[in-house]
Amino acid sequence: MKMLTLACTLSMMSAFTLALESIKLKDTINKGFGVVDILKPHARSTFKSDLTGEMLEAYKQQNAGNLVFAIDVNEAANGTEKASTQGVAVESAVLEFDMGSEVVTCNVFTTNTAAMLMKKGASQRSEYYTLIGATGSSHITPSTDGDIFGSDFGGTMTMPINSEACTGTSFDLTNVQRASLTLQFLETDDKLGDPEAFYDYSNGPEDIAILTANDVSFLNFAQIGVDEAPLVIAKSQVTEPVDSWLYYPTSDSFFVVSYEDQYPNLGDYDFNDLLVGYRVGFGFRNNDQSGELEVVSIITTGYMIARGASYDHDWYLHIPINESVSGNLTMNMFKEDSEEQLNGFPITTEVNDALDVKILANSKSLMHLSNQAFVNTLSDVEKIKGKKFSFTFNLDTPFPASALGQPPYDPYLHVLNTGQEIHLPGQVTRIASSANFGDTSNFKDENNYPYALIFPDDFYPPLEGVDIGEAYTDYLNYTLSPNQTNETWYMSPDTNKTKNIGKAFWKW
Template sequence: MKSHFIAIALPILLTSYINTSLANPFSSCPQTGYLFHQTTNVSFVDIDRQTSNIGTIANSYDAVGFNALDGYIYGIMDQKVVRIHNGFTADELEIIDLPELDYTAGDVHDDHLYLYAKYQGIWQVNLSTNQATQLLKKELAFYNLSDLAVHPEGIIYAVDNSKNILRFDLSQSLEDNNVDLIKPTGLSGLRNFSGQFFDANGMLYIIDANTGESYLFDDLTPLSEEESFHYVALPSLPNVSDTVDIARCSNTELAIKGYDFGDAPNSYGTSLSINGAHHQVSSHLYLGIQPDEDLIAQFYPSSDSNNEGDDDQGISFNTVSFNQGATAFVTAQVGGFLTGYLSAWVDWNNNGNFDDANEHVISNIALNGGAHTLAIDVPNEANVTEQTWARFRLNDEPIDSAQGLGGRGEVEDYPLTITSYDTQESYLWYPSQGSYTTLAFEDRWPNQDDYDFNDIVIQYRVGHVQETITGKLSRLSIDIALQAYGAGYNNGFAIKLDGIPSSSIDTQNSYVIINNQYQASVLEEPDNPDDEAVLIFTDALKQFFSSECDNGFLRVDPNCDLDKDVTLQATMKIKLNTPIDYPEHLHPYLNPFIFAAPNDAHGFASPPSRSLEIHLKDFSPTTKANASLFKSGQDQSNNASVNCGVKNNCNSYRNSTGIPFAILVPSPWNNPIEGKSILSAYPEIEGYINSNGSSDDTWFNFPDASKIYSVIEE
């Protein structure tokens, strides 16, 4: 649910406008922001619509701010304070006790103009009395400020060109006023943050004149001793080169927060700049759970749906794919207490829009709170495709367009698969399409370590695609998400397909996407075409993430939250050359395993690399596994042959007491924290192991809360 800026540059000559509107104020509190350039140009920026038009003016101004009390812009021209009219001409003001200096930053708040001059200080100009007062002494004015902005609470902020955010305490005497907080933003590169302003909600918007990049700081805390800030990077805005300052009425809100957007590709009308579908976020009416408020539309493939707060779950489908000529059923879960009107569109011909006559499939059906099952008829001529899109809009009034502003409600977009009559397919998901199991590995096999089972923790699910009529297996869909990494070693992740030869894989139409990176090569080169297929997600998981927590570990230390936003997500799509009879001993979860990354010693004299594999208990290794590692260290495997999986007689990857080196938990699961054995973090697992799984089979639901890292939202 978000978008890119799309701007229209329309050259505008303001000469006639100036002549007819000379000396008048601007409208009472315009939404438009006025970007002044070093040249005699001004850009009219509609932040909400994310457009920018440019025109010529008579002069250039700096350190400007909009005064909501009288409708004029105030700023500096030739070191003098001026009042700027709506025609962009200006009157010079005589200001008492204000020195003529090179003021580079300014803003207006509560009928006062604030001005900053490097190595000189900050002055406050009372625009009613024209009296200036120095607020910050020159010894503290050593920051490179291209602009500053006044928070609605009256506190001055600035992001300097060294990429720090500053907060000024000017509430005391000149001698005691100071910069009470300075923090690095984490931005990089050469910067010129010449445009900065606050909106009525206290969101700080800044523009870099060098690059056109803009950023929104949306949770500043001016009345707190410790500043807590968060910002989102917005796409580049045009017409901002050589900008010296921006003026915008701070009493207006930025409407880019407070709305819910779709997340289909932008050709479907998603981003605000092309009047994409968006609704007012409200607890009164929504789909599923109440959606988050979006700052901008993030459309596919950069959608805001993820496993930490996915708000696209109000519509559920009885099957993943829609079949030509069939009737599909969907369930809409309506929340809130208002009556909502549900409309839906499906791109049947997969041409990137919802404009065709038969694509408005549900029209303003009135629904109250609760679950409602609805039918959608799939046209006979619908294009067979692995991905097209559907859009659902719930609104507090009837709505007939797939685009544009709605009232209270929500928009949800979903990718769909359309299949044909003669190759109708069905999905079998393990555990389900909307959930994950959890894989956890100890990577020091065959040696015993701390058994905290957080070396590599992966959320994992598998979709088996079968021909509906024959039951033959035609495709696999495998999703993973890295939950935790508490290993010092680097490891790869792969899957063995027991009973499916490598020659069965359609390598041209199989791929993996890791963190939005497409990789076409997934099948490991076999020694023999009849060798069972091995699918490689990656040979080095660590190349896809980094963590600032101790040892570079990820989500194993509850006292470190520097890694909470680190993600590694991947989807693998496997197509078979021709559908095959279902292998008798193919496990629903297949045969996932980790292996030593290339050039990682893993505690050996020389790197074992691909030959060191760690599988689930009683699963078979691949042909590339080093058989001499079995029965070494703490491993007590009695049968770890390559084909024990298809013979269903494996006795492998276990120690003398039966404890495995890898486990599969059939649900989301909180892994132990670093150094805490799974036997102490989940005491009931011992009974499960000792009984060979016949008792305590829900051990994973009963942790010692002090010894686990909580990742599951209750």
């Protein structure tokens, strides 16, 4: 993994790099918007010279390929905001680096919290990253020399500097001539009350600081103001400090897995018996002794998308790890289009040996319509939103990142009517009581047709009873003879034979 290389680089960094301190920057966010020169320290900063490209590169290497910023949230007491918990939502963040030979821009960011919010003028809530903090007290960080020590800085924002997050060709910041961060907070419809009133930007200005890895760990672990914030989807269930996060497929996209549940029979092969979208995030910490990155926490988030089956199922996600693991797992299950959890959730359990989690139990009961056998697979029936789930797994003992299996991991179905397990090709059965435990068929039929497929999150499922080869005319050619000309077969659906239900709808 790329991050392993960064960890090795970290172990060889110069004394100058390791002596970095967090620095408060000159520019601020006013009325929800600001362009911050990230080379200019604040007049009251302990650092009295301009930052250099060498320093930005050192911050990036310390933070595993990311620049991380802290925001001193400074908001008026609207909704449930108060001195001990205040918040804003982030609509966009863009870093721009003038390298001399080219200008590199990066617009991918994450924070430690998110919430479902109504943007002013919008018709439905969407999920936005949020920044939460507090005023009226000082937070004592590990270093007494940096500008974070004794300050009110709370929420952190992480921005990766790499080819996936940025334009351009060079991501070494050593020779940067100019660098800026443009930050836009979300204008919420605060007339709705909370959570919109909590996350509006009603005061300011907000100060910004660039962070060392030590201060990132402190603030991420402290989760200042988070416990009292309303309707927060937080990493607050993570119990150990995390230096960096890495998501698969990305921090803002999902794998979509789809099944044909008649295994070992072919069935109608419409590949809509169950559709689930999921994303997996890994919390890493640098091991200063070994120089390796270690996994300390794992987070998964996802949605039920469609269920076009007469059968009932349990859905599991197995994340292969090349050694035994143990720890506490907290499972969350949210009602449709709501941050209210189902009765009985969250549930905390002990994990030993393998991370193999039953996430959806009895798919029929979790997603259904009155007087309808199927959900989101019929052309003339309304679409509905499905349940949202998440889990957090805190490890008793971290394991090296090199022990992780490859994405999209092992999402599998247990068909309750037949007892059969259905996996992606190449996986093996896992439930000792399943009807096909020990199956060696590779989960393909004699014609090489699979029973589970992974798609990007803009995939439209075939309508009920429509063979996937009819809904996507290039599918058969791809299955029989995969090549570069037909590998994007899923991007050309027959709109008359598929259900228009993309991420814009099911990701609420």
